[in-house]
Amino acid sequence: MTIRELCESFDINGKYVNCLELGTGNINSTYLVKYVRDDVERQFILQRINKNVFKEPEKVMDNIVRVTNYVREKVEQCKLSTKKLVMRAFLSKADGKPFVIDDNGEYWRCYRFIPNSITYDTVTDLSIVEGAGTAFGRFQNYLHGFDAQSLYTTIPDFHNTSVRYQAFEKAIKDDPLSRVKRVENEIEKLMSFKQKACLLQDYLDKGELPIRVTHNDTKCNNVSFDKDTGEALAVLDLDTVMPGAVAHDFGDAIRFIANSLIEDDTDVENVSLVIEKYEAFTKGFITQVKQSLTELEKATMNLGVFAMTVELAVRFLTDYLLGDTYFKTKHPGHNVDRARNQIALAEDVLRKSARLDEIIKKYY
Template structure:
């Protein structure tokens, strides 16, 4: 691989969009697992204006043009809803900058794809939830995302990553990784492998409900970690849902579940000390309350009753994905130490076990908000 290409491509991308003014600076930004992100600064009329510039990962997102078609379609729809409600569409959803020839992406001389959008200032994201009010605001935001897009025709969106939350397919990938064991790691993680295999029923649970017509297909975010909501510094309220790469047809309960597995955990996603890892029922209830309020009555009763199952399935699926990547040589998620993906998998499995021990409580919390 020519390691000079990303640097050269970045230089081209800094000038690739129809941004008025003079280029000032471009520096790495954030800590995302998949795309490379930069803070791009231009000077316009004596003032500096900031943008987010991203190099889109073609290994993961094999059709960047279709991906951007999804994003522009959804953000355009959201802008109309936001304006109709008297909101600010430049701050409450991502506002993309196009190229001079009208495209929402720039293709550099090496065939790599880039995009840029206006930087939203005076906000913060939650890398780890510590405050139930913040988690409630995150839930409201993702619930409103569901509510505003309830009328968007989900079937018209491209599937940017095929079978992304098809947990049964993920299980098949996991079994293949175990069988091939290309890094010779399987022997040392038999407990984790058996944990996954013993819960095969979880891999099929939500797919069966969808196949039976019991829960509907919706426009979903599919990566609803709390750090994908920007919180307004001035008001402390959820402002904008970001990271829209995986917006595609899906299940509302998956969006709910991914939020719980990330945000209701009492420890970081890669915590090594598993004694610190549990699912906080206080945070779980705060999210249930906020998500249902944000959805504004657009979910069916079966979807609402399936929310606890969504939490358990998504936590199980994510742990399985981390373990699969560890077995396969860490080719998907960025790692910062040799057993990083294994540590991530173990935290997810600890959360699944904790949810199993609190299952009746999780169901009762959901029922409480149905009965209100």
């Protein structure tokens, strides 16, 4: 099937004009599609779902449709623009499902392009960082009241730090490629972080933290911004929407957005948590969610930053020990570089913890 045929299988009005593959995003294949209706141009996103990552695309789409329908109702109640603030998946003309399966068994979906929007792969502008916080916080807030447990867990134990550590310890024990001896310092550090890093999961397991709808991929390029006004619009990329802890989303976002260097920079001496970025994101996020947080959620938000950073370091190093099969690597030792970078960030989070607690309290 051609891109045009795929588009025409969805229930959208107008005439197909052309399409352009977008280079951004690193999971799915994404196309920007132009249509015209009554002489007005309309834009859509056509995406092929990556079946290697998402083994059950139908469940992924079921989660997305239910979550976006819920958010849309909330946005309507607030008399705000649903076109700008929430993704909309179109249905197949043939069977009303939110996807179309092509001749090769690949799953495709079609979203409305958020009008006049742009995304940023990296951000330096603090107002954009704050906007990302606002968008993810608002998403969380609109979903307050949604039964998170009713969502499919499309990737089991995604943020279960204890399970991630179990896999790590098994990899150390098995040591199939005799790589343990090259990363003994890193292993030692990560083991020293274990108890603290797993605390969030312990609270979840004991039922002390509420299960929330979490986005689970809170990168800045998953938020759309108005091209002209810079206003934060809809949260995108809802593939990993699942039950989780609110601190998972907050922590993972900070880990990504407030690192002074990129995730695999080897200049670990200069890896640090940029306080200004931390504060900007926190301001946006916490302002949106504070009303609905429990006391324990408030108290563990920064623990989430530490836990998400350590968890990722554990995953990078596990992948290294097992032969670099999960994360795409560009050179030998790439996963070690990434793990070292995250370890350095986690250490800085610990050093700055009193300061971070002080800042977050300002916004509660």
